[in-house]
Amino acid sequence: MNIYDMSTLITTVNGTGSSTSNELFIKELHSRGIEVLGKNIFPSNIAGLPTSFSFRCNNHSFLSLASSYQIYIGLSKEKLAEDVKLLDTNAVIILNADLKSDDIFGDFSSVCSFSFRSIVKDLGESLRERKLLSNMVYLGGLAALFGFESNFLNQRIEKRFSKKDLQLKNLKAFSEGWNIVKKFLELTAQDHLLLPNQENYKKNTKEQPLPKSVLIDGNSLGALGSLHGGASFLSWYPITPSTSFAESFIHWNNQLKLQAQTIQAEDELAAVGMTLGSNWSGSPALTCTSGPGISLMSETVGLSYFAEIPLVIWDVQRVGPSTGLPTRTQQSDLKFAFQNSHGDGEHIVFLPSSPLECYSHGSQAINISQKYKTPVFVLSDLDIGMNLWPVSSNELNELSDKPHFIPVELDFDSDFKAYGDPNNSGISKTSLPGIGPAYFTRGSGHNENAMYSERPDDYLNKMRKLKKKHLSALVDIPQPEVKMNLKAQVGIISFGSSTQILSELEHLFKLQHTLVSTLIIKALPLHVSTLDSFLKNHPTAVVIEQNADSQMFQIIKEKCHNTENMVSLASSNGLPISAQEIFSQLEQII
Amino acid sequence: MIENKTLTNKDFLGLKSTLCTGCGHDSISVHIKKALLNSQINPKNLVKVSGIGCSSKLPTYFSSDSHGFNTIHGRMAPIATGIALSRPDLKVIGLSGDGDTASIGLGGFAHLIRRDVPMVYIVANNGVYGLTKGQFSATADKKSTSKSGTENPLPPINLCLMALQLGCRFVSRMFSGDPKRLVPLLEAALAHNGTAFIDILSPCVAYANHSGSTKSYDHIQNNQSSFQDFNVINETDAHTWDSEEQKTYDLKLNNNRTIKISQSSNDDINDKNKAFLKLLEEDRCNIPTGLFYHNSGLPESKKMEQTHKSFLEKMKNSKISSNQKISHLNQLILNHL
Ligand SMILES: Cc1ncc(C[n+]2csc(CCOP(=O)(O)OP(=O)(O)O)c2C)c(N)n1
Numbered sequence: 001m002n003i004y005d006m007s008t009l010i011t012t013v014n015g016t017g018s019s020t021s022n023e024l025f026i027k028e029l030h031s032r033g034i035e036v037l038g039k040n041i042f043p044s045n046i047a048g049l050p051t052s053f054s055f056r057c058n059n060h061s062f063l064s065l066a067s068s069y070q071i072y073i074g075l076s077k078e079k080l081a082e083d084v085k086l087l088d089t090n091a092v093i094i095l096n097a098d099l100k101s102d103d104i105f106g107d108f109s110s111v112c113s114f115s116f117r118s119i120v121k122d123l124g125e126s127l128r129e130r131k132l133l134s135n136m137v138y139l140g141g142l143a144a145l146f147g148f149e150s151n152f153l154n155q156r157i158e159k160r161f162s163k164k165d166l167q168l169k170n171l172k173a174f175s176e177g178w179n180i181v182k183k184f185l186e187l188t189a190q191d192h193l194l195l196p197n198q199e200n201y202k203k204n205t206k207e208q209p210l211p212k213s214v215l216i217d218g219n220s221l222g223a224l225g226s227l228h229g230g231a232s233f234l235s236w237y238p239i240t241p242s243t244s245f246a247e248s249f250i251h252w253n254n255q256l257k258l259q260a261q262t263i264q265a266e267d268e269l270a271a272v273g274m275t276l277g278s279n280w281s282g283s284p285a286l287t288c289t290s291g292p293g294i295s296l297m298s299e300t301v302g303l304s305y306f307a308e309i310p311l312v313i314w315d316v317q318r319v320g321p322s323t324g325l326p327t328r329t330q331q332s333d334l335k336f337a338f339q340n341s342h343g344d345g346e347h348i349v350f351l352p353s354s355p356l357e358c359y360s361h362g363s364q365a366i367n368i369s370q371k372y373k374t375p376v377f378v379l380s381d382l383d384i385g386m387n388l389w390p391v392s393s394n395e396l397n398e399l400s401d402k403p404h405f406i407p408v409e410l411d412f413d414s415d416f417k418a419y420g421d422p423n424n425s426g427i428s429k430t431s432l433p434g435i436g437p438a439y440f441t442r443g444s445g446h447n448e449n450a451m452y453s454e455r456p457d458d459y460l461n462k463m464r465k466l467k468k469k470h471l472s473a474l475v476d477i478p479q480p481e482v483k484m485n486l487k488a489q490v491g492i493i494s495f496g497s498s499t500q501i502l503s504e505l506e507h508l509f510k511l512q513h514t515l516v517s518t519l520i521i522k523a524l525p526l527h528v529s530t531l532d533s534f535l536k537n538h539p540t541a542v543v544i545e546q547n548a549d550s551q552m553f554q555i556i557k558e559k560c561h562n563t564e565n566m567v568s569l570a571s572s573n574g575l576p577i578s579a580q581e582i583f584s585q586l587e588q589i590i
Numbered sequence: 591m592i593e594n595k596t597l598t599n600k601d602f603l604g605l606k607s608t609l610c611t612g613c614g615h616d617s618i619s620v621h622i623k624k625a626l627l628n629s630q631i632n633p634k635n636l637v638k639v640s641g642i643g644c645s646s647k648l649p650t651y652f653s654s655d656s657h658g659f660n661t662i663h664g665r666m667a668p669i670a671t672g673i674a675l676s677r678p679d680l681k682v683i684g685l686s687g688d689g690d691t692a693s694i695g696l697g698g699f700a701h702l703i704r705r706d707v708p709m710v711y712i713v714a715n716n717g718v719y720g721l722t723k724g725q726f727s728a729t730a731d732k733k734s735t736s737k738s739g740t741e742n743p744l745p746p747i748n749l750c751l752m753a754l755q756l757g758c759r760f761v762s763r764m765f766s767g768d769p770k771r772l773v774p775l776l777e778a779a780l781a782h783n784g785t786a787f788i789d790i791l792s793p794c795v796a797y798a799n800h801s802g803s804t805k806s807y808d809h810i811q812n813n814q815s816s817f818q819d820f821n822v823i824n825e826t827d828a829h830t831w832d833s834e835e836q837k838t839y840d841l842k843l844n845n846n847r848t849i850k851i852s853q854s855s856n857d858d859i860n861d862k863n864k865a866f867l868k869l870l871e872e873d874r875c876n877i878p879t880g881l882f883y884h885n886s887g888l889p890e891s892k893k894m895e896q897t898h899k900s901f902l903e904k905m906k907n908s909k910i911s912s913n914q915k916i917s918h919l920n921q922l923i924l925n926h927l
Pocket residue numbers: 642643644645646663686687688689690691714716718719720721722727
């Protein structure tokens with residue numbers, strides 16, 4: 001197979017249906033065995049602003065954002081001047097000539113500029129329809145650039161548009177675009193761009209083997225994992241980028257007839273309240289939100305922690321503070337989640353680093369919060385939550401073999417104590433209304449029999465028990481993933497979506513004959529001993545994360561030892577980090 | 591726990607009250623105990639939920655054999671919603687204060703009513719924040735005074751009017767010092783199939799029982815207009831005759847009992863417009879108490895029952911579910927994406 005690594009940037013105007021069309025295209029690429037990852041870089045409005053879609057085809061399975069592009073599609077006048085800076089000097093450009101901006105691309109030798117309007121003006125009846133058809137024109141052009149046939153997208157277009165005339169119009173727009181670019185390549189005596197021989201793809205065979213991977217977003221898999229983990233209740237309030245988590249939850253729940261309840265609450269105060277109420281009464285529940293929602297939920301998190309009631313909060317992180325950049329990605333809720341709510345206390349925080357882990361963490365989070373009767377945060381982010389990623393079929397099927405819902409044991413002996421500690425783990429027995437002995441739950445001070453208490457010793461015992469329980473969870477939460485290289489000059493520590501650049505980073509270092517080790521943190525509390533020995537074994541350790549305050553770095557510094565040689569590489573401008581850029585920054589550090 | 595045995599007083603006892611002597615709230619828990627006893631509600635199937643405030647301490651003072659949850663300020667409504675919707679097998683009593691409901695929890699209150707969550711929602715209304723020592727609450731009347739003599743400049747929120755507007759099918763107000771009518775009203779609320787809202791005027795002896803307060807014992811006693819008589823009978827179909835002036839409504843209670851509510855034939859307990867009028871006409875010298883509006887149409891939340899069943903099965907058949915495997919996740923995703 002050819003080695004290929006090619007990135008495409010498409011900038012259009014949002015609200016014109018381009019992201020749906022772009023998805024059709026990369027899904028088709030993916031189904032033909034091409035490894036592809038698409039990232040939507042969209043504005044926070046409904047229509048009229050420039051929006052970009054970036055996709056990278058490469059057969060190293062490198063999944064980070066590219067730092068430069070080899071193909072560019074320009075349909076938004078406003079963004080052209082900015083985008084041009086991201087292009088390789090020999091990039092191929094498809095440009096809408098109606099924008100009258102060809103001069104911006106004067107330095108490029110391969111610019112295929114043509115009027116989109118003249119193609120769609122007779123095809124589309126309304127302005128909206130003409131805009132939608134423009135998407136098909138550039139996708140046709142792209143297909144020609146990649147050396148595919150003019151019927152490359154036919155099946156998907158036919159499936160997408162049920163009305164015959166719409167189908168025909170879209171097919172026509174696609175083939176017009178294809179023809180123009182095909183001719184352009186012939187005229188300029190260029191070959192089409194190198195993409196692999198599509199060896200995995202057998203057209204027209206009914207018995208295609210299962211694809212090697214599924215193209216899916218983390219929100220969909222997180223929702224499915226939570227349901228398989230036993231979630232019977234979801235209460236939520238719409239907020240980008242977590243809305244599609246709730247929508248997926250509803251989708252899977254209906255499709256798989258799982259009979260969970262879903263309630264769109266009036267605000268996050270209520271969403272988390274209903275979730276807590278459901279958990280208190282024994283029905284495993286979660287809520288999904290993003291940073292602003294966590295701010296509102298904080299008081300209830302403290303109640304869950306102190307009164308020992310299960311609670312799962314799925315946070316799809318976006319850029320803060322305040323409303324911030326609602327449609328951009330960041331890892332900046334880490335410390336806020338870890339130490340959420342007033343008073344002392346630290347919480348279990350899951351850090352899925354891929355959509356696959358959104359599935360497994362989703363199921364584990366439910367079970368662990370039930371077992372430990374405590375809040376569990378799952379910190380995903382917009383990048384893994386909303387973008388389409390290839391998820392390995394084999395890895396998915398391996399997960400199938402694990403049990404997913406582990407009911408909490410309900411055995412009530414005569415000496416039931418609501419806040420007892422029978423196994424010296426900090427975990428008390430569970431009694432549910434209507435099912436076990438009654439007790440009174442409160443967020444105010446209480447003793448082990450759940451009686452109101454302001455006694456200093458009762459308070460201290462309670463706080464010790466909570467701390468003990470928090471650390472007991474270390475055996476159950478996802479373990480750090482360590483790739484130790486004894487001769488490595490540098491150890492890289494990371495978590496969540498930032499880890500998606502690691503394989504590419506290793507590759508780039510290898511080209512320079514530098515060895516690196518990696519450690520991926522999958523959850524908090526930290527596995528201190530694992531981190532300690534990793535830190536000890538490397539002359540330099542770097543913590544890579546997408547926030548400005550070095551939040552994970554600070555947590556490690558506080559909890560671990562041997563941290564003198566640990567440096568922070570923390571930054572975020574809202575875009576997913578690129579391996580290339582981090583590599584250049586690392587070169588300066590080491 | 592006693593299953594088919596007749597429940598007695600003892601089954602509904604709670605802990606000793608820690609409220610001020612003479613606090614209106616204390617009589618509420620006494621009346622709730624009586625209503626539970628009359629209705630023969632198994633404490634095991636009852637849950638008590640509250641927010642924060644003196645009023646929200648009430649759940650500790652009755653039915654210790656029931657699970658109780660004293661939550662956080664203003665969040666009784668959503669937390670009770672989660673409980674009631676996940677566990678339709680349980681009877682839920684929510685207890686809140688006028689601060690807890692009409693200020694910090696107003697949003698949750700409104701949406702609970704909108705959802706017609708099956709539960710009893712009680713506001714112990716004293717026009718002040720008792721627990722934080724006497725600030726005006728949002729139900730304090732305009733120009734009523736604080737203990738130190740400050741006038742309240744703002745008009746009150748009328749929770750009954752709000753509940754009615756939001757579609758509540760059981761809207762009522764009662765004085766905590768009126769056990770003859772409050773106990774049967776509570777019983778009717780316990781038998782209702784959606785949200786039963788009761789605004790209980792419950793004087794705060796520490797901060798709102800002076801002459802400038804319109805929520806004092808004296809003021810309420812002198813200015814309430816109880817426009818209905820309540821009679822409970824121990825059968826289901828005893829007859830009454832309507833006269834030209836009087837009309838009687840039968841409401842079925844638990845435990846084969848019926849409450850007979852009689853009122854002027856100008857009023858109509860099933861007529862929302864008349865209820866609106868009555869509430870709009872009220873003022874500090876005319877405080878109507880009774881069941882303003884009642885409609886026993888089926889609640890939408892009934893459809894939730896299924897979920898509960900599947901959840902309990904999961905819990906009970908733990909062996910099955912812990913071995914429950916999801917085979918071919920990959921295929922499942924592809925089939926349903
Ligand atoms: C978030 C929050 N803010 C403020 C308080 C302080 N606080 C406790 S009770 C209360 C008011 C209670 O008033 P009400 O609900 O009318 O109950 P009452 O004591 O009058 O019965 C306030 C403001 C709190 N507990 N939590």
